[in-house]
Amino acid sequence: MRSLIRVLAIAAVLACAHGQPAVAQQPQPAPPPAPSAAPQAQQPQFSSNEILDNGHRFFGTVSRGLAQVVEKAFSQFGQPNGYILGEEAGGAFVAGLRYGEGTLYTKNAGDLRVFWQGPSIGFDAGGEGARTMMLVYNLPATETIYNRFGGIDGSAYFIGGFGMTALGAGNIVVVPIRAGVGLRLGANIGYLKFTPKATWNPF
Numbered sequence: 101m102r103s104l105i106r107v108l109a110i111a112a113v114l115a116c117a118h119g120q121p122a123v124a125q126q127p128q129p130a131p132p133p134a135p136s137a138a139p140q141a142q143q144p145q146f147s148s149n150e151i152l153d154n155g156h157r158f159f160g161t162v163s164r165g166l167a168q169v170v171e172k173a174f175s176q177f178g179q180p181n182g183y184i185l186g187e188e189a190g191g192a193f194v195a196g197l198r199y200g201e202g203t204l205y206t207k208n209a210g211d212l213r214v215f216w217q218g219p220s221i222g223f224d225a226g227g228e229g230a231r232t233m234m235l236v237y238n239l240p241a242t243e244t245i246y247n248r249f250g251g252i253d254g255s256a257y258f259i260g261g262f263g264m265t266a267l268g269a270g271n272i273v274v275v276p277i278r279a280g281v282g283l284r285l286g287a288n289i290g291y292l293k294f295t296p297k298a299t300w301n302p303f
Contacts, residue, residue, distance in 0.1 A: 144181045144206065144207045144208045144209075145178075145179035145180060145181045145207075146179060146180055146181070146182075146183060146207065147179065148170055148171070148174050148179075151170055151180070151183060151233075151235065152166065152167060152170055154183070154185070154205075154233075155170065155233055155277075158185050158231060158233060159231060159233070159279050162261065162279050163279070164260055164261060165259055165260015165261045165262045166260075166262055166277070166279075168259045168260055168262075169257065169259060169260070169262040169263075169264050169277055170277070172257050172259075172264060173235055173264060173275050173277070176255075176266075177235070177237050177266070177273055177275060178237065180235040180236050180237050180275075181206065181207070181236065181237065181238070181239055182204055182205060182206045182235075182236035182239045182242075182245075183204075183205055183233060183234060183235050183236060184202045184203065184204050184205070184214060184232070184233065184234035184236065184274075185202050185203060185205070185231075185232075185233055186200050186201050186202015186203065186214070186231075186232055186234075187200060187201065187202065187230070187231050187232065188200025188201075188216070188230060188232050188278075189230075197217070197218070197219055197302055198216075198217065198218045198219075198292070198302075199215075199216070199217050199300075199302075200215070200216045200217075200232060201213075201214070201215045201216070201298065202214060202232065202234075204236065204242060204245055206239070206242060209241065209242050210242065212242045212243075212245070213296070214245060214246075214294050214295070214296070215294070215295050215296070215297060215298045215299070216292045216293060216294045216295070217292070217293050217295070217299060217300075217301065217302040218291050218292040218293055218302055219291075219302045219303065230278050230279055231278075231279060232276055232277070232278050233276075233277045234274050234275060234276045234277070235274070235275040235277070236272070236273070236274050236275075237272065237273040237274075237275070238271045238272050238273060239272055240272075244272060245272075245274075245294050246294050246295060246296060247269045247270075247272070247293075247294060248269060248291050248292070248293045248294075249267035249268060249269045249272070249274050249291055249292050249293075249294070250267060250268060250269070250291040251265065251266070251267055251291065252265075252266040252267065252268050252273070255275075261279060262277055262278065262279050263277070263278050263279075264276070264277050264278075267291065267292055274292070276292075
């Protein structure tokens with residue numbers, strides 16, 4: 101009798117276990133699709149070929165040696181996002197002055213007329229009237245060119261009839277490239293002040 105009860109109990113347990121519904125495995129959600137890469141925005145910088153093409157047209161027959169100076173500027177500061185073409189006149193004997201005017205060109209913010217003036221003090225003598233190209237770096241907006249830009253130490257460079265210096269104001273760097281005699285690359289301390297209108301006041 102006990103054996104029969106034991107057998108019936110085992111059978112009941114097996115029947116209950118067999119009747120339990122299987123737990124369905126929940127499907128894992130599919131990973132979201134990877135966002136498609138946004139189209140790369142057009143870079144606002146100018147290439148060295150663009151600068152050289154404009155420079156050769158601007159300086160004309162005296163543009164020999166421009167490529168070496170532009171290469172030096174690009175190796176030191178990279179690609180500019182603006183450049184200025186203009187003319188200036190200046191002179192110095194220890195203390196000096198410089199005045200100029202031109203147009204700032206950008207790829208995505210239009211063009212802007214600019215004037216510049218500046219004093220210099222130091223071991224510097226000479227005078228010149230020359231065409232000038234200025235490479236402009238890190239310019240956030242065209243109006244931010246209206247500022248005072250002081251000389252960057254060790255930036256003077258001269259080759260093939262062209263001279264290059266570098267001026268800075270915050271993160272913005274302006275690199276004037278000048279051609280001809282009387283480049284005034286003496287060791288001077290000074291700045292250029294850019295204004296929207298011509299003025300005789302260099303300060």
